[in-house]
Amino acid sequence: MAERAEEQEAVAAEVGPALPLLDALEAEAIHIIREVVAEFERPAMLFSGGKDSVVMLHLAAKAFWPGKVPFPVLHVDTGHNFPEVLDFRDRTVERLGLKLVVGSVQEFIDRGELAERADGTRNPLQTVPLLDAIERNKFDAVFGGGRRDEDKARAKERILSLRDEFGQWDPRNQRPELWNLYNGRHTVGQHVRAFPISNWTELDIWRYIARENIELPSIYYAHDREVFQRDGMWRAIGEFSQPRPDEDVVVKTVRYRTVGDMSCTGAVLSDAFTVDDVVREVAASTLTERGATRADDRISEAAMEDRKKDGYF
DSSP states (O other), X not given: OHHHHHHHXXXXXXXOOOOOHHHHHHHHHHHHHHHHHHHOSSEEEEOOSSHHHHHHHHHHHHHHTTSOOSSOEEEEEXXXXXXXXXXXXXXXXXXXXXXXXXXXXXXXXXXXXXXXOTTOOOGGGGHHHHHHHHHHTTOSEEEOOOOTTTOHHHHTSOSEEEEOTTSOOOTTSOOOXXXXXXXXXXXXXXXXXXXXXXXXXXXXXXXXXXXXXXXXOGGGSOEEEEEEEETTEXXXXXXXXXXXXXXXXXXXXXXXXXXXXXXXXXXXXXXXXXXXXXXHHHHHOOSOHHXXXXXXXXXXXXXXXXXXXXXXX
């Protein structure tokens, strides 16, 4: 046993100390981004202005610095987005000199190819415009900001995830990813979804935002807002989010942990006005951000997996 311990110590000394956690996660994500760009002809990155996509785009900018990010960004606009987030998206795209491709849910509704849901939320309607944008632009790889700690469906998906000719995902037919080797092989009509921050947690994301001094939309920090309570969540007052007659409107100090439609995303009561405040708050939380604030994930126990099978992220 003593000899074995000495042997392990010698190997560790030769390899050198392990990278700190954030450095290791950053290195892995940059490696994945570079691998995909090297292997695929027409990659794109989903960018909504949400915190995970902001971090992912920051990593892409670091991966190719001092050059520009060598692919376009893609946003599926539901038409019910928070205006602060859309403004941030546009400013970021302009600052980095990126090409922005937008898939519009509203356009599909106007053409009669999609119908409004009874509950008013449009997040589940994003799949068809997303697949249309991928096919129309001939993207063969699309980066997404999904993380395994968010949902059990995302927890079991590979970092490089093959989608068939219909954009669908088969959770029972996934490729092994041994020794960080990623298989991007695909045939004509298929494409691959790539998840560079799959191994990050919400706390990792916020610690990295603090370390890198990354700007985010203001709604991620505590602010006063008119809200009403529905299904245990605080919903914002807005054009697409209105209270019922029996729902009282109050002013609360809130922030958003995740950003989707105004009609399905709840705020959390918070006094986290700075990034350091948010780090402390997230560290103490016992609920994932989607579990705490996303009505679209409560449609069924398998809501996320069902949407992913159809082509959603």
